[in-house]
Amino acid sequence: MRLSRYFLPILRETPKEAEIVSHRLMLRAGMLRQETAGIYAWLPLGLRVLNKINAIVREEQNRAGAIELLMPTIQPADLWRESGRYDDYGKEMLRIKDRHEREMLFGPTNEEMVTEIFRGYVRSYKDLPLNLYHIQWKFRDEVRPRFGVMRSREFLMKDAYSFDIDAEGARHSYAKMFVAYLRTFERMGLKAIPMRADTGPIGGSLSHEFIILANTGESEVFCHKDFLDYEAPPADINFDDRAAVQDVVDRWTARYAATSEMHDAPVFEALPEAERVSARGIEVGHIFSFGTKYSEPMRAVVNGADGKEVPVQMGSYGIGPSRLAAALIEANHDEAGIIWPRAVAPFHVGLANLKVGDPATDAACEDLYARLTKAGVEVLYDDRDDRPGAKFATLDLIGLPHQLIVGPKGLASGEIELKDRRTGARESLTPDAAFNRLVAESA
């Protein structure tokens, strides 16, 4: 992408409404625009990040056997009356009426709807297990939205719903999502720790929140330090192998880890002090197993092998990609701006032409831009007639992992500069060497 033809509205000063670093940087880097309290437009750079996050989430959901569909944002109130949640959900649910005065709502979650879809088609235990998910906008009318997209009213959520014939199957479905979540967050370069959690209005008995540690996190968390060294399971784990999948869950739940709501201070303090970690965290995922809470009242039943009709065992599994975008920045930034982990970076490389109009630099940049793009490396080419300092500042701010700096000085001796955004390390090398390096890394 040529910056001269892109839409990247960088702000030099921070809008005063932004308090926390991710919100400030997202506004300054031209990723977001607030339209009203808790509701944001995603500008092109922000959307690229969101799409990268979604792609990883999707790959790992698919790998774990979940199947993608897409449910609507607007739902009929009657569906929620069946589960009893229409009244329970309270003011957080945005209620609307259509032209026929029918009561509708903007979905804050989709248990009712997915259960309605399920019961319309599935009759036999032979069709189970089943896990359906979608990535769709949700609306929860928060009393006090804040921190940009970290706590917005409209937000993107990946929500998966599992259906099983019995409790043992449901446990396996839960374990599969547990493993998929560990992998998903690790691929984004985040250390997410599963913590026993309260089930809230979703209900159920078994629940874990996935928390990443960050100073600006909203919740206070406590865990064993061993978690910091745990590694996520490999991509080739066999999700159908119940024992293998359960082993991962057992390992990751053996040590103490809890949010403040579930914190058991005496147990935690019984640990040697050197093994305790108390920190702040950001919740980036939440999984629930809630049995027949919805299937029973909504009559989502199947025939078992014994010919008897039973309500299905369900679970739901959520990740907030829009919140993740902010959480990633909270975990990856410095004074100059964002530092994207490669997997979610909006572009891989920023190519800075330090002297637009100079035949040698123009030619070198055009050549690199064309070759890298053709090789599948995502390049943002700053071809604007601007001063070098401004270009450096912009590239640092938007945080692409690599900066390729092409100027007349270096070119005079046949070299350009490759800068690593995270370490700040710069290296002079030939354009061909830089090309090979970047292509090798994206392979």
Added chain:
RNA sequence: CGGGGUAUAGCGCAGUCCGGUAGCGCAGUAGUUUUGGGAACUACAGGUCGCAGGUUCGAAUCCUGCUGCCCCGACCA
């Protein structure tokens, strides 16, 4: 929902106490000189001073009501 703050050009702000017809920096446009860490100069353009009502010869400024947004707290993916 309780408490606090704030609203003036795209962004950041001054002007409000003490009423006299709106200003600064950045960004924008044109030109000149510049060009390896957010350039300089000159010129230009950009405002129903959040909204409604009131007081006054005259309101960004005083009064009344309303609204938006932000922060702290309680609550939540």
